[in-house]
Amino acid sequence: MTKVLAILAMLAGLASAAPATMGEAPHATSHVTVTAEPGLDSVAHELQHAADDALAQIGADLTNLPQASEIRVKVVRDSASLGTIEPSRGAPPWAIGIAYPDLDEVGIALRRGSSVENPLTTLRHELAHVALGAALANATAPIPHWLQEGFAYQHSGEWSMDRAETLAGMAWFRGVIPIAELDRSFPAEESPAQRAYAESYDFVGYLSRRGRWEDTADDGDRWPFRRFIAEIGHGATLDAAALHQFGKPIAELFDEWRDNLQTRYFTAPIGLFGLALWIACALLLALAWGRRRRINRRRVAQWERDEHARDASPDRLRPIVVPPYVPWPGEDPFAERDDDRDDPPDLVN
Numbered sequence: 001m002t003k004v005l006a007i008l009a010m011l012a013g014l015a016s017a018a019p020a021t022m023g024e025a026p027h028a029t030s031h032v033t034v035t036a037e038p039g040l041d042s043v044a045h046e047l048q049h050a051a052d053d054a055l056a057q058i059g060a061d062l063t064n065l066p067q068a069s070e071i072r073v074k075v076v077r078d079s080a081s082l083g084t085i086e087p088s089r090g091a092p093p094w095a096i097g098i099a100y101p102d103l104d105e106v107g108i109a110l111r112r113g114s115s116v117e118n119p120l121t122t123l124r125h126e127l128a129h130v131a132l133g134a135a136l137a138n139a140t141a142p143i144p145h146w147l148q149e150g151f152a153y154q155h156s157g158e159w160s161m162d163r164a165e166t167l168a169g170m171a172w173f174r175g176v177i178p179i180a181e182l183d184r185s186f187p188a189e190e191s192p193a194q195r196a197y198a199e200s201y202d203f204v205g206y207l208s209r210r211g212r213w214e215d216t217a218d219d220g221d222r223w224p225f226r227r228f229i230a231e232i233g234h235g236a237t238l239d240a241a242a243l244h245q246f247g248k249p250i251a252e253l254f255d256e257w258r259d260n261l262q263t264r265y266f267t268a269p270i271g272l273f274g275l276a277l278w279i280a281c282a283l284l285l286a287l288a289w290g291r292r293r294r295i296n297r298r299r300v301a302q303w304e305r306d307e308h309a310r311d312a313s314p315d316r317l318r319p320i321v322v323p324p325y326v327p328w329p330g331e332d333p334f335a336e337r338d339d340d341r342d343d344p345p346d347l348v349n
Helices: 002-017 041-059 079-084 119-135 145-154 161-172 179-185 190-210 220-233 238-246 250-312
Strands: 032-036 071-078 097-100 105-112
Touching: 032 041, 041 071, 041 119, 071 079, 071 119, 079 105, 097 119, 105 119, 119 145, 119 220, 145 179, 145 190, 161 190, 161 250, 179 190, 179 250, 190 220, 190 250, 220 238, 238 250
Parallel strands: 032 071, 071 105
Antiparallel strands: 097 105
16 A cells, blocks of 8 residues: 555656646737646636736836846646746745746746635736846846845735734834845745745835835835836946935835834734724714614503503593582582672762
C-alpha cells in the first residue's frame, strides 16, 4: 500500500510539473493577448475584455513613460501550474499570479488549493507589475521591491482584513520594518512576507494620496505621485524624485507615513468605541420605544376587549326601571309657597 501511494504521489508531482497546455487565444486587444488551459475559454474572454480598461487605468499613473508593446497573459486552473509557464523562472509556491516584466508575460491561477481567487483582481495586479517594469526600464537604479508591490496593489484593490490586522499590529506594537530593511524582508514563504507586503502597500498608497505638501487636505489628485514615478523613469534617483515632488527624501516620507499609521490605528479604536457606544444607546432607545409601543398596544387591545364584553353582556340589554316618586314625609319641597309667586308687587301711588 505504501508503494502504491508513493507511485501516485510521484505521478501527481510529474503531472503538476508538466507545462500547462494553452488553448486558442480569443480576439486579442491592441496590447494584451490572453490564452488559457482547455475548458477556461469563458474566463479568458472575460479577462481579455477587461485587460484594456485595466491597462488604461494603470497607464494614467505612468504618463510620458514607455509602454509594453504586447503583454501575454496565460490562465491556469491551479497555482501549482504557475511555475510551468516559465520553467526557467518558476513561481513562489504560495503565489496566485506571477509577472515577468522583462518578458511582458503574466500568469494567473484561478485557485490555490481549495481557495478560489478573483482572476480580475489578479490580472490588474500583475498587469501593473508589467506596465511599471516597462515604464521604468530606463531607470538608473534598481526599482525597490516595496515600490513595485505597492504600485501593483494600488491598481488591484485587493484589500483584506488580514492585512489591516497586520498593519494594526505593526502600529500598536512598534513592528514597522525600517525602509532600509524593507526590501530584504520579502522571503520566499508567504506568512513571513505579510508584514513586508502590508507595509509596502500602505506606504505607496500614502504617497499616492499625499499631494505636494504635508497636508491631509491636499490629495494632489495623484499628480505628485505620477510625476515622482515619471522622474524615476527618466533617470532620477528615488530621493531626488521624492525631494522634487514631495519636498522630502524617502526616509523622511517613510517616517511621516509611520506617524500617520500610528495615528490612524491608535485613533481608530477610540473612534470605533465611541461609535459603538452611540450605536448601543440608539439600540437601547429603540428597544425601549418598541417595548412601550407593545405595552400600549396590549393596553388598547384590553380596553377593546373589555368594551366588547360589556356590549355583549345580557345586563346591558335590560330596561332601566325608574323607581316611583315618593313624596317627602315633611314639608313638600315642591309645594308652591307665597313668596314663589310671580305676581308683580302693588305699586304705591
